[in-house]
Amino acid sequence: MAPVDMRQMLAVAILAAGKGTRMRSAHPKVLQPLGGATLVDWVLQACELLNPQRRLVVVGHQAERVRQHMQRHHQHVEFVLQQPQKGTGHGVQQLLQPLGNFTGTLLVLNGDVPLLRSATLGQLVRHHRQSGSAVTLLTARLEDPRGYGRVFCNDQQQVTAIVEDRDCTAEQRRNRLINGGVYCFHWPSVAAVLPHLKAENQQREIYLTDAVGLLEPATPFTVEDATEISGVNDRGQLAACEQVLQQRLRQQWLAAGVSFLDPASCSLSLGTRLGRDVVVAPQTHFRGNNSIGDGCRIGPSALIEDSQLDEGVEVMFSVVRQARLARGCTVGPFAHLRPGTVLGEHCKVGNFVEVKNSHLGADVKASHLSYLGDAQLGRGVNVGAGTITANFDGTSKHPTAIGEGSSIGANTVLVAPVTVGRDVTVAAGSTITKDVTDHALAVARCRQVEKKGWHKTADPHGSNTVASSTPGPAAEPS
Numbered sequence: 001m002a003p004v005d006m007r008q009m010l011a012v013a014i015l016a017a018g019k020g021t022r023m024r025s026a027h028p029k030v031l032q033p034l035g036g037a038t039l040v041d042w043v044l045q046a047c048e049l050l051n052p053q054r055r056l057v058v059v060g061h062q063a064e065r066v067r068q069h070m071q072r073h074h075q076h077v078e079f080v081l082q083q084p085q086k087g088t089g090h091g092v093q094q095l096l097q098p099l100g101n102f103t104g105t106l107l108v109l110n111g112d113v114p115l116l117r118s119a120t121l122g123q124l125v126r127h128h129r130q131s132g133s134a135v136t137l138l139t140a141r142l143e144d145p146r147g148y149g150r151v152f153c154n155d156q157q158q159v160t161a162i163v164e165d166r167d168c169t170a171e172q173r174r175n176r177l178i179n180g181g182v183y184c185f186h187w188p189s190v191a192a193v194l195p196h197l198k199a200e201n202q203q204r205e206i207y208l209t210d211a212v213g214l215l216e217p218a219t220p221f222t223v224e225d226a227t228e229i230s231g232v233n234d235r236g237q238l239a240a241c242e243q244v245l246q247q248r249l250r251q252q253w254l255a256a257g258v259s260f261l262d263p264a265s266c267s268l269s270l271g272t273r274l275g276r277d278v279v280v281a282p283q284t285h286f287r288g289n290n291s292i293g294d295g296c297r298i299g300p301s302a303l304i305e306d307s308q309l310d311e312g313v314e315v316m317f318s319v320v321r322q323a324r325l326a327r328g329c330t331v332g333p334f335a336h337l338r339p340g341t342v343l344g345e346h347c348k349v350g351n352f353v354e355v356k357n358s359h360l361g362a363d364v365k366a367s368h369l370s371y372l373g374d375a376q377l378g379r380g381v382n383v384g385a386g387t388i389t390a391n392f393d394g395t396s397k398h399p400t401a402i403g404e405g406s407s408i409g410a411n412t413v414l415v416a417p418v419t420v421g422r423d424v425t426v427a428a429g430s431t432i433t434k435d436v437t438d439h440a441l442a443v444a445r446c447r448q449v450e451k452k453g454w455h456k457t458a459d460p461h462g463s464n465t466v467a468s469s470t471p472g473p474a475a476e477p478s
């Protein structure tokens with residue numbers, strides 16, 4: 001076996017410790033929502049295709065929240081604490097200990113550059129290795145370079161200094177070559193200069209950009225598409241990035257065989273997978289991780305979050321969250337499938353039906369005006385209009401079970417915990433408080449009372465009506 005070239009080892013470090021003051025938010029900037037994920041998710045995702053040996057995330061401001069989010073959504077991430085946060089250079093100084101004697105390439109990315117493409121990062125790393133530079137950094141030439149660090153080069157096109165916008169002279173500010181905040185370092189070289197960085201700037205911070213100025217050779221790598229290095233510092237930039245990402249996601253799925261009837265009115269997420277011949281109607285939104293099978297028709301007006309829909313499912317004007325729908329189900333209009341809903345094949349959940357934490361077997365129909373919570377329904381159960389599982393006694397939630405083939409009459413209340421057997425018929429309007437055995441008919445309601453010859457006449461003194469005879473106790477069945 002060929003010996004491993006240690007210079008070819010790749011570690012990725014994402015700077016995600018900053019507060020993001022310009023966001024004016026209670027949440028850390030890197031967790032701001034973007035494209036159905038968060039800012040930092042997109043940055044890490046862009047690195048995945050490079051197959052790095054190590055993924056380090058520098059956390060500081062609200063470190064625990066950022067850590068928990070990353071652990072939930074990504075594997076093999078190492079966290080490095082930067083406390084307090086004294087600048088981007090200070091952030092990278094925290095890697096000296098965890099990276100130790102690492103001799104490979106360290107790709108450092110600001111946690112707020114979500115539009116980077118994997119391909120661009122791949123080119124950057126390749127260029128860096130081929131040129132043998134101590135550092136290679138992504139640069140762009142912008143029409144409006146305001147807010148970015150300016151990159152200054154010598155005659156050999158090597159970077160001599162990066163000066164932050166706020167530290168620039170009026171003359172320097174005219175330079176339109178900016179620093180994208182993405183750097184490939186030969187780790188031993190940058191490790192040697194990191195301890196010498198000083199906070200001699202307007203913000204009194206330790207700048208990573210000063211390390212670039214101390215390294216030789218420092219090579220700029222200019223991106224073709226300058227939008228890729230857009231940094232997100234405020235809400236306006238966040239909204240602009242959302243537009244770009246949504247456009248990219250739609251293009252990706254259009255190319256993969258998905259139809260959008262009104263693409264601009266729909267939104268997608270990083271973790272949504274759409275099958276072939278899926279049709280997405282207007283005003284449809286996907287969030288989190290979804291898997292949508294071939295031939296599904298989603299929308300108009302649907303919200304699908306963290307759900308799995310098998311082939312041929314139709315969802316219209318409905319909300320589906322943390323649910324699994326087997327092939328051929330139809331949902332809506334105006335249904336709400338809440339977390340823990342599992343629908344077997346060809347179920348129908350119709351208008352104004354809410355389902356929570358319930359398993360419906362194949363071919364179950366709940367077509368109108370129902371609530372099914374903490375319930376298990378066998379194959380082929382028919383849920384009459386207005387059926388409610390009363391699953392909450394004021395203190396705890398209780399389960400309802402309905403066996404295969406049973407038919408629940410309209411306006412039934414199933415007071416949980418309760419078990420209805422298979423092939424049972426429950427009469428309409430029943431309040432079921434006791435278990436029902438297989439094949440039975442359950443009727444749990446007052447008998448209809450009929451009072452012969454009891455009719456109403458007009459009150460001579462007003463518009464009220466009065467009974468012409470005294471009927472006795474009105475509610476008492478005879």
Ligand code: UD1
Binds near residue numbers: 017030058111
């Ligand atoms: C930085 C660069 C600037 C570049 C721009 C590109 C520096 C000094 N400046 O400026 O040259 O043009 O990015 O977008 O690096 N962070 C930490 N710890 C800290 C401070 C920040 O982890 O102590 C993180 C932030 O969470 C953020 C990233 O580093 O993800 C960049 O910080 P930010 O303050 O946004 O830097 P810029 O002013 O945009």
Ligand code: CA
Binds near residue numbers: 110112231232233
């Ligand atoms: Ca920034």
